[in-house]
Amino acid sequence: MKILLVEDARSVSALMAARLSVFGYEVLIAENGKIAVELFQKLAPDLVLMDIEMPVMNGFEATNHIRSIEAMQQWAWTPIIFLTASDTVENLVTAIEAGGDDFIPKSVPESVLRAKMKAMVRIANLRRQLSAANRKLDELANLDGLTGLCNRRSMDLRVDLAWHNAVQHEASFGLLMLDIDNFKKFNDCYGHQAGDECLRRFAREIADVIDRMNAKQDKQDAFAARYGGEEFAVILPGVSMESYTNVASTIVEAIPQLAIPHKENAHWGIVTVSIGGVRFDVASGSIATLFRSADERLYLAKNKGRNCAVID
Numbered sequence: 001m002k003i004l005l006v007e008d009a010r011s012v013s014a015l016m017a018a019r020l021s022v023f024g025y026e027v028l029i030a031e032n033g034k035i036a037v038e039l040f041q042k043l044a045p046d047l048v049l050m051d052i053e054m055p056v057m058n059g060f061e062a063t064n065h066i067r068s069i070e071a072m073q074q075w076a077w078t079p080i081i082f083l084t085a086s087d088t089v090e091n092l093v094t095a096i097e098a099g100g101d102d103f104i105p106k107s108v109p110e111s112v113l114r115a116k117m118k119a120m121v122r123i124a125n126l127r128r129q130l131s132a133a134n135r136k137l138d139e140l141a142n143l144d145g146l147t148g149l150c151n152r153r154s155m156d157l158r159v160d161l162a163w164h165n166a167v168q169h170e171a172s173f174g175l176l177m178l179d180i181d182n183f184k185k186f187n188d189c190y191g192h193q194a195g196d197e198c199l200r201r202f203a204r205e206i207a208d209v210i211d212r213m214n215a216k217q218d219k220q221d222a223f224a225a226r227y228g229g230e231e232f233a234v235i236l237p238g239v240s241m242e243s244y245t246n247v248a249s250t251i252v253e254a255i256p257q258l259a260i261p262h263k264e265n266a267h268w269g270i271v272t273v274s275i276g277g278v279r280f281d282v283a284s285g286s287i288a289t290l291f292r293s294a295d296e297r298l299y300l301a302k303n304k305g306r307n308c309a310v311i312d
């Protein structure tokens with residue numbers, strides 16, 4: 001376990017560091033609050049022991065900084081214990097009010113220091129387990145179990161937000177609806193397991209196309225989702241006409257290039273996709289209209305013979 005010891009008095013920090021090392025902890029030393037905040041960000045300690053009176057930046061200010069850094073990450077929390085000159089009720093209240101979790105007088109007996117460290121480590125470990133479990137729950141609630149893309153639920157939430165934002169800023173907005181061609185026959189021919197693997201491979205390819213597009217434009221706005229079954233959606237907030245057309249044609253071409261055999265798929269003999277798309281230069285009206293138009297165009301693409309995109 002890594003402990004960040006923040007203390008300007010060399011004699012105190014040397015003594016404390018020696019004791020903590022004997023307990024088996026790795027000790028990092030900062031001689032003022034400013035250095036402590038820097039080390040905190042760089043080295044992510046498991047616990048902080050913080051002096052109060054220090055030059056450059058005092059312990060309360062440094063704690064404040066650390067807590068605001070943690071506020072930007074969900075579930076982040078590192079125990080901070082203040083080192084005080086004396087063991088008084090006022091010191092305890094001030095320490096907790098300042099965002100600390102406890103305080104220890106610098107003259108603390110070794111056994112008390114050891115016990116307090118143990119208690120804090122226990123809480124920190126529980127907290128870490130809790131945050132991992134919460135992250136897992138978030139993932140389960142928002143990602144499609146088979147493909148790892150956004151599921152329908154999280155897509156709906158994200159789309160609503162992105163659409164609202166686009167309408168407010170009179171920005172452009174694009175939507176592509178993707179549907180794998182003759183996929184029922186794929187399952188009938190190769191089995192459901194192979195069908196699942198095909199969906200996974202398909203989803204990975206779509207995600208790659210979107211990642212490349214986001215990287216090229218230096219944004220993270222576009223995303224793909226599993227709409228349901230063998231249907232997927234690609235959401236393109238703020239997309240230019242050129243990128244919109246590009247993404248659609250890239251996907252239509254990329255899927256056959258995966259060369260997944262599908263002998264029942266018309267004359268191609270490999271897996272293909274049909275796409276219906278719509279793009280607004282200036283977003284307005286309801287998002288439902290957007291989905292309806294994309295769906296109608298997807299139907300047109302199927303009627304045109306599949307393995308193509310109808311996007312205008």
Ligand code: GH3
Nearest residue numbers: 179180181182183184185187192195196229230302
């Ligand atoms: P079209 O070209 O008109 O889209 O024909 P299609 O056969 O793809 O369309 P249809 O809607 O008739 O069939 C969709 C199939 O997708 C039926 C279903 O078995 C399959 N499917 C849906 N979800 C899953 C899944 O999670 N795993 C597997 N393996 N198959 C799925």
Ligand code: MG
Nearest residue numbers: 008051053054
């Ligand atoms: Mg001091």
Ligand code: MG
Nearest residue numbers: 179229230231
């Ligand atoms: Mg379908």
Ligand code: MG
Nearest residue numbers: 179180181182
């Ligand atoms: Mg289909």
